[in-house]
Amino acid sequence: MNILCPVCKNILHKSDKFYSCENRHSFDIAKEGYLNLNLKNSQKSGDNAEMIKARKAFLEKDYYSFLREEVDKYIKTDDELLDLACGEGYYTSYFKARNKIGIDLSKTGLKIASKADKTTTYLLCSIFHTPLQDSSADVILTIFAPVAKEEIIRILKDDGIFILVRPDRDHLFELKEKIYEHPYYNEVEKFSFSGLNTYKQIPIRKTMTVRKEDLNNLFMMTPYYNTTSNADKEKLKDLDDLPVTFSFLIDIYQKS
Numbered sequence: 001m002n003i004l005c006p007v008c009k010n011i012l013h014k015s016d017k018f019y020s021c022e023n024r025h026s027f028d029i030a031k032e033g034y035l036n037l038n039l040k041n042s043q044k045s046g047d048n049a050e051m052i053k054a055r056k057a058f059l060e061k062d063y064y065s066f067l068r069e070e071v072d073k074y075i076k077t078d079d080e081l082l083d084l085a086c087g088e089g090y091y092t093s094y095f096k097a098r099n100k101i102g103i104d105l106s107k108t109g110l111k112i113a114s115k116a117d118k119t120t121t122y123l124l125c126s127i128f129h130t131p132l133q134d135s136s137a138d139v140i141l142t143i144f145a146p147v148a149k150e151e152i153i154r155i156l157k158d159d160g161i162f163i164l165v166r167p168d169r170d171h172l173f174e175l176k177e178k179i180y181e182h183p184y185y186n187e188v189e190k191f192s193f194s195g196l197n198t199y200k201q202i203p204i205r206k207t208m209t210v211r212k213e214d215l216n217n218l219f220m221m222t223p224y225y226n227t228t229s230n231a232d233k234e235k236l237k238d239l240d241d242l243p244v245t246f247s248f249l250i251d252i253y254q255k256s
């Protein structure tokens with residue numbers, strides 16, 4: 001997977017401390033190791049430091065290791081792998097592909113990822129403007145993140161696969177029962193991509209006891225954290241260790 005210059009789309013070549021193209025556009029490699037390809041006028045930013053800190057602390061406990069082990073079954077050691085919205089690289093760093101690129105807009109996330117994982121090239125930029133060549137990835141991953149449909153179809157090789165991971169209907173339901181008066185099941189959107197065919201859907205689930213001290217970090221990782229009232233968030237503090245169902249859908253798509 002060649003990395004392209006975000007200004008002129010020519011191939012970027014790596015030097016010791018920067019990448020540059022034949023038109024002399026140059027991009028510094030941060031001291032932690034990620035490459036900043038976000039153009040100065042871009043206003044967007046990814047998850048903030050507080051969210052990243054909570055996610056890192058929770059993922060480090062490996063409650064979700066069964067998920068990455070399942071996804072790993074579909075990745076081959078000679079694959080070119082692209083992880084779109086890789087966060088702090090918990091999943092990206094685990095896979096044994098020949099060439100790995102992780103993209104995210106969160107500087108805090110990529111600092112952590114690139115410091116710990118030297119087997120992956122981490123790029124700071126938007127997944128909706130991905131500086132990679134057409135038809136260059138064998139596997140593209142989107143794990144709990146927005147889906148950049150057009151970029152996925154453009155970058156995937158003809159025989160490549162796209163793996164989408166998202167929460168299933170009853171994910172974390174026991175936690176919601178403790179917090180909300182009227183707990184609800186997640187809505188599971190039916191994705192259809194023109195240009196991609198569903199090849200397989202793998203539901204996986206596991207019930208684990210989440211330690212009291214990990215519950216707040218887990219809750220902060222959810223999309224509903226920001227819409228939950230402070231009074232409801234306070235209830236987390238009174239909870240003890242809690243058995244929680246982790247329930248995910250892994251969708252695998254092939255290019256048609």
Ligand SMILES: C[S@@+](CC[C@H](N)C(=O)[O-])C[C@H]1O[C@@H](n2cnc3c(N)ncnc32)[C@H](O)[C@@H]1O
Binds near residue numbers: 046055084103142
């Ligand atoms: C819920 S997190 C998931 C991170 C990682 N895949 C994981 O499961 O640990 C969503 C990630 O998407 C990133 N993100 C959101 N919008 C983005 C965009 N337009 N381009 C790149 N990254 C984006 C955020 O910064 C965040 O790291």
